[in-house]
Amino acid sequence: MSAQPHALPGHDLDAFWMPFTANRQFKAKPRLLARAKDMHYWTEDGRQILDAVAGLWCVNAGHCRQEITDAVAKQAATMEFAPTFQMGHPIAFELASRLAKLTPPGLDRVFFTNSGSESVDTALKIAIAYHRARGEASRTRLIGREKGYHGVGFGGISVGGMVNNRKFFGSLLPGVDHLPHTLDLEHNAFSRGLPQWGAHLANELERIVALHDASTIAAVIVEPIAGSVGVILPPVGYLKRLREICDKHGILLIFDEVITGFGRTGKAFAAQSFDVVPDMITTAKGLSNGAVPMGAVFAQRKIYDAFMQGPDNAIELFHGYTYSAHPLACAASLATLDIYAREGLLTRAAEISPRWEQAVHSLRGLPNVIDIRNYGLIGAVELQAREGKPGARGFEVFTQCFEKGVLVRQTGDVIALSPPLIVEDKHIDQIVSTLREVIGKTT
Numbered sequence: 001m002s003a004q005p006h007a008l009p010g011h012d013l014d015a016f017w018m019p020f021t022a023n024r025q026f027k028a029k030p031r032l033l034a035r036a037k038d039m040h041y042w043t044e045d046g047r048q049i050l051d052a053v054a055g056l057w058c059v060n061a062g063h064c065r066q067e068i069t070d071a072v073a074k075q076a077a078t079m080e081f082a083p084t085f086q087m088g089h090p091i092a093f094e095l096a097s098r099l100a101k102l103t104p105p106g107l108d109r110v111f112f113t114n115s116g117s118e119s120v121d122t123a124l125k126i127a128i129a130y131h132r133a134r135g136e137a138s139r140t141r142l143i144g145r146e147k148g149y150h151g152v153g154f155g156g157i158s159v160g161g162m163v164n165n166r167k168f169f170g171s172l173l174p175g176v177d178h179l180p181h182t183l184d185l186e187h188n189a190f191s192r193g194l195p196q197w198g199a200h201l202a203n204e205l206e207r208i209v210a211l212h213d214a215s216t217i218a219a220v221i222v223e224p225i226a227g228s229v230g231v232i233l234p235p236v237g238y239l240k241r242l243r244e245i246c247d248k249h250g251i252l253l254i255f256d257e258v259i260t261g262f263g264r265t266g267k268a269f270a271a272q273s274f275d276v277v278p279d280m281i282t283t284a285k286g287l288s289n290g291a292v293p294m295g296a297v298f299a300q301r302k303i304y305d306a307f308m309q310g311p312d313n314a315i316e317l318f319h320g321y322t323y324s325a326h327p328l329a330c331a332a333s334l335a336t337l338d339i340y341a342r343e344g345l346l347t348r349a350a351e352i353s354p355r356w357e358q359a360v361h362s363l364r365g366l367p368n369v370i371d372i373r374n375y376g377l378i379g380a381v382e383l384q385a386r387e388g389k390p391g392a393r394g395f396e397v398f399t400q401c402f403e404k405g406v407l408v409r410q411t412g413d414v415i416a417l418s419p420p421l422i423v424e425d426k427h428i429d430q431i432v433s434t435l436r437e438v439i440g441k442t443t
């Protein structure tokens with residue numbers, strides 16, 4: 001049955017099979033965005049919507065930045081595409097070199113992809129191939145974490161830990177284990193910043209190593225701060241402990257920084273905020289301000305060097321995408337990095353986070369609010385699920401906020417917040433007062 005055309009006269013809404021969306025519900029009552037600038041979207045019918053989630057955690061410098069638009073337009077007119085298999089184009093190298101200066105020490109080899117999912121699958125493949133290149137081909141096992149989100153490729157959903165993203169898709173990768181997640185409301189509800197309880201959960205990695213033997217394990221992948229599942233923070237000391245255990249057993253540590261990268265935590269990368277250096281970092285989103293799809297994996301130089309052997313004419317890594325380092329994405333990313341540098345956006349979250357923390361925690365005490373979490377420019381308000389209807393209350397808050405002019409993100413009964421890094425006090429006030437009003441009225 002055809003959905004009723006709503007605000008798009010002459011268009012049928014059925015043809016677009018929307019991702020991660022309740023298609024029938026949406027098409028019966030669409031929420032259509034038409035344009036954007038800085039902190040705002042405007043709907044088809046002209047309503048202004050404050051963007052409290054940077055699009056989808058990606059528009060870190062704010063929407064439709066002229067500099068990025070101009071750079072993409074100029075590149076499109078100069079050279080819209082160039083292959084990067086056995087060929088190159090200058091701005092791909094320029095971008096990789098610029099990025100290598102932002103990453104933690106040693107992570108200065110950059111593999112370009114087009115999305116977070118591709119970055120994750122790339123990093124997992126590099127990890128396995130790296131051990132093989134060093135003569136440890138038995139290291140193939142991958143360790144993820146419960147409630148983790150690493151995109152939607154088969155590698156990503158295998159190491160990921162969100163049940164609905166896994167259970168419909170048959171056999172996933174073999175040889176994958178999961179660490180326990182670190183969300184514990186009993187011990188940590190309403191923590192400000194990182195929770196104090198739970199560093200010991202990293203020791204579960206020792207148990208997994210004892211079960212399988214280190215010689216079978218290639219890598220551990222975690223999000224330093226889990227975003228998509230509804231914001232889960234690492235307990236103080238947890239990531240350092242993971243690093244120590246990985247080092248002890250020769251296991252690579254991959255940080256999936258698709259949402260935490262590019263200033264979200266108050267430094268360029270969460271690895272720097274938490275002072276833990278992983279072996280690889282996966283990124284996307286803020287890398288190009290969401291303007292053109294782009295992802296990247298940052299690898300320790302020792303990993304790259306391990307592949308650089310054999311005859312000079314041999315391809316060292318049989319992996320890559322037609323659109324790796326796409327010229328339009330490179331142009332968008334270079335312009336994005338210019339804005340980040342000029343406006344100090346990669347560290348701005350650290351400056352605003354005390355004010356942000358105060359604001360989001362002021363929602364404590366509202367009906368059904370069972371936890372509030374924050375770090376950098378990330379916030380989450382967890383609501384008590386309705387009896388037998390998980391996600392219903394969260395969805396109502398999300399749609400009501402949209403009605404009242406604020407775009408938040410809903411995962412189950414968690415409302416997640418991650419505004420563009422250019423957010424000002426007045427925007428923070430509007431986000432929080434809208435949530436206060438909506439949550440206050442939601443039964």
Ligand SMILES: Cc1ncc(COP(=O)(O)O)c(C=O)c1O
Pocket residue numbers: 114115116117118120149150151152223227228256257258259284285
């Ligand atoms: C931590 C993490 N990894 C991977 C992804 C997947 O990125 P994409 O949707 O660009 O494939 C996301 C997306 O939200 C993410 O948050």
